[in-house]
Amino acid sequence: MRRLLLVLCLFTVLLPAQSMAADKVLMMATTTSTADTGLLDDLAPAFQKETGIELKFTATGTGKALEMGRSCNVDVLLVHDPEAEARFVGDGFGINRVQLMYNDFVMVGPKADPASIKGKTVAEAMKALSGGKAPFISRGDKSGTHALELRLWKDTGVGVPEGKEWYVEAGQGMMRTIAMCAEKGGYTLTDRGTWIKYEAGLKEPGPLAIVVEKDQKLFNQYSSITVNPAKCPSAKADLADAFTKWMASPSTQKRIADFKLMEKPLFTPNAGK
């Protein structure tokens, strides 16, 4: 009897939830950097106001975000791993991939710079780091940042230093990885946006500083992808495309450019370029 009551209760709660879900709600999976920097908290209300579509986003690594698209649990993706994205689209899971904005990666490390990599190119820096003079903190979570880091290790001929004592795989989001890096006195690779946000949150100057930046290899492109409704009948491709169109529109692109922290822009819009 009580169980019956419970089922009834659950249904009364579920039914309105279901009907609400049918009402122009767009489900997005994205990377931690777009959420942790506060960019999406800035964009989502404006998007709803201008289009009437509510944007629900869950922030995770790019790897898991793509997996959520593959398993039809979201309608649109905002991610930053061009190689994995190309595979995702190539396998037919995604359509309408549009580049929207970029920032760049920087390598941060102790101000004393024990591995002496300050001002070097990424390739030189990674070779120097493989000497193991200081820990390197890797995201280790299949995020877009992690994917780039792994590519860099391979490209520079060092190879992924997995299992080395100085190579620490954090398995956490970017902000926590930077915090761990500061605690351990190590180096890490981060997107510039999260780094600026990290610095903004410090009460007094921290132990870390940017050591390597402005290398062509450190370019960080963000794109949106519509989950292919041919693979996922539940996916709301029309709303997803509306989101992409809105993101690429001149007014939103300006909004992205104007999104600043400590008077530093975090992302540079580049839709249609």
Next chain:
Amino acid sequence: MDYLLDGLVTALRLLAMGDAETFSAVWITLAASGMSIAACLAIGAPLGFLIGYHDFPGRKAVRIAVDTALCFPTVVIGLLVYLLLSRQGPMGELGLLFTIPGMAIGLTLLGVPIVMAMTALAVEQADARLRLTLLTLGADGRQMLTATLWETRYHLMLAGVAAFGRIVSEVGISMMVGGNIKWHTRTITTAIALETGKGDYALGIALGLVLLAMALLLNLMLAALRRRAGR
């Protein structure tokens, strides 16, 4: 130390100013836990009574299984429920992933063993003491049944409060199944995880204090129940 003080100040300010995001997280936490605790009691209490009161073959094995389930890691429950509710999972059609009812299902899996184990224990212990006492007082079968039920009523509530405490404070299930979506599935604990991820430690601590305040309230209730249960 600064963070702790800042956290306290921030917590008081958020609560006093009626901060919409904080209250949304509190509300969602209560909604998911409330839904799930109702289900936990409805499912767990009868089952717990069954294994506590009746002797049947394999009862010991069932007890051990239930006690083992008490140690089920929340992230594993989260993963199982995620796969269950995922669009490509067996219950994908319901569209429950990233919703409060979806979280409640996961939280129920966490709470049911707690309610079962505590109910079973209460019934077993009540049996041993009550039966003898009531027999010496000359109670008949019907009086014994009502007396046993009366005694275990408080323990049932205790079980409910204990399970609620566990459910309200877990993060693994809420994060994986709920997805930490602002205004929809962001609970206090997932908000703390997010704020820590953002490096906003003061807000994380503030939310933690809110959760602690809820736990305090719960334990005051628990203490009152204990008194009434005569312990």
